[in-house]
Amino acid sequence: MTLIAGRDSVCQGALGAVTLVGMGMGSMVPFAVSALAPLVIAEFGWSRTRYGSLITLTFGVGMLLSISAGKYADSSQGPRSLLYLLLASATTALFVLSSGTSYAVMAVGAAVGGAAMSLANPSTNKLISAFGAPKQTGLLIGIKQSGVQVGTFLSGVILPPLATLFGWRVSLRIAGAIPLICAFMVVLVVPSRWPSMRSSQSARRPVGIWWLMGYAYLMGGGLSAATYYLPLYAHERLGFANSTAGIFLSAVGVMRIASRVLAGHYANRIHDESWLLISFSGIAAVAQVLVWLAETSGAAFLWAGSLLLGTSAVAWNAVVMLVVVRRTGFGSAGHATGLVSLAFYGGLIIGPTLFGVIVDRTNSYGTGWFVATLHFVAALVVVLVNRHSRVSVG
Template identity: 30%
Template sequence: MTQARDGGDSTAGESGPVRGLPALLTVAMALSMLPLFLLGALGPYLVEEFDIAAPLLGVVVTVGFAVASVLSLMIGPAVGALGPRRCLIGMFGVTAVMLAVFAIAPAYGWLVAAVAGSGIGQALANPATNQLIATRVPAPRRAGVTGLKQSGVQLGAFFAGLPLAALAAAAEWRIAVGLAAATALLAAFAALIVPADRQPARLPVLTAARPRGDAAWLAGFSVLLGAGISAVNTYIALYGTSQLDISAGVAGGLIAALGIAGIVGRMGWSAVAARRGLPGALLAPLALGAVLAALLLAAAAPFGSAFAWVGAVGVGAFAVAANAVSMVTVITTARPEQVGKDSAVVAAGFFAGFAVGPPALGMLAAAAGGRYEAGWLLVAVEFLGAAGVAWWWRRRRAA
């Protein structure tokens, strides 16, 4: 990534500022990740419904994020060719269809297919929303809007872990997922408020964005960060029900707590990053805070479930927030025309981490007879590795 030119500010008026755009982008991020959060929040129901072993839940997550990771590298350049508004509407539409398939899935294979298809929406989300921010939002507001829209990811975690999990407990998990599908369809129509892209859509060249410069370092950081976050998202509810004697409905609250902390953390730390002007400097400290949170999750088994609640909040406040700060770094340092490609590279790293994290923890838990302490220690090591990458990158950049 190269330093953005002052002249890039003029792109904020490509189609003029749009009232309600920050809220719409926040909803986009929430819905793009919702299928994965639903896997975690509804994990106890899905394991029973489809009669599968717990590690197979991690396989579903891996498939979804593997698709998202591969497509992210190609979709970044495609957003520039098709236009961010068209891609935003397409993301909502794809997500609605895949959530509907999730809701009616008659067998495990259908569930895998639905989550794999949702990877298309995940791959579109960051490049499209970041490009809209870079071209429709004045420069002084970009960091704040980025923090707000990135908090949408954890808004999705909150809704999966609390209202939708509660609906699943009171009625049926399929009804909860169906409601999410209807919400995504409504969001597709709401996206029509965004003024049309000025440039006509052109056939995208099928090239992959290449990791280079700052984007490559941020992608490496995101692989390790994503591996830890996804493992927590996928297995924390099962950890609660299997080892901490928490009911399935209450265990979903762990994901909701993580989501609320993530919303506050993303907005708060993004604001700090904007004031300091050097968002990358926050990445290593945030990753170290996440290490402590993972250790608290491990401590919950011998010392009580209270440690799990504090650990979940810590993962949201530090690890999840670090992802938002990495996106602020992309938007504030890249040239406007490069934002989509660099966002895609960093998102691909994050999704790659999300693909490997759950199966790694699932295999450790299975080898330990269904106990998760070793898995949480692995998560702590992953966060520590992310801190090391961020620290090394900052040293090289300052040299």
């Protein structure tokens, strides 16, 4: 049975489920590492910086392998083997991490997790390009992009209680079994071969992708700074308790899931997605200013800014991936996705590091939030420049 190969609602629903799982499993490792940080640090006596470097390593490997993973997705013989490699990488990473007795072993697990991450976007975009009904492409992209947030939520909700009961190693092994279970779903619903390509879907070089890469890098840099430092900012400057910060993060997470699904669905109904991207970066800049003002104006500004960030600085990803699938076609969807992912992961790595250095040296969050705001404004300018160049050429 190859359920996702059809164009009816049941088949398209199965395709959405498969791609959501692919994104969730591909991004599970860094979020699992983050969720279990207190227990692992307590056992090994590591500094926060050293433990955090495992997450940086995962994103770094994901960035370095993005282009190769994209090309592999385009040259693979079938979707089933592509997903098997993704799921096997995730499982291997989690089991290696669970058996870690030193930093070196943990680093190997984190690196393998980066390989899984590099495959997530190219493989799922390729699946949607091959089997997605054109009218459902945007919704499918939104659903599959929300897989990252679903994986984050589940890692934070499930792994810490399991670690408390059975230890962090057992909790990681339980998590490592999830991709294996998902592999059975792949057998049931995913074809072993790609469909025959139509002439309009033939491989073509990803042209005009550079502005998307610039946009992804800038939005990733601004978003990652806000994501990693908002809880600490809320605690240190606004006096949030840890429990309140948890509720705060959960609310933002729910907004992120909903915004990606809705953004993809809406973007599929319009011809020119650039205005949507301009809106997202503009709203993100305003939201970042609200977060900045919260230190002197109160917690209401933090809540408003954070929720706006959850609907803007995250939703753009679904729209960009829709543009990639629309503009490149089946033959090069993987390669183009790899290029955009390379830029995005670069922003995710550099953004928090730059923010942390600025805050430490100036002893002020305000300067850091200002730089994050500049990222969003620069992303807006990138889209405007691309629009102007297209009009000039036309």
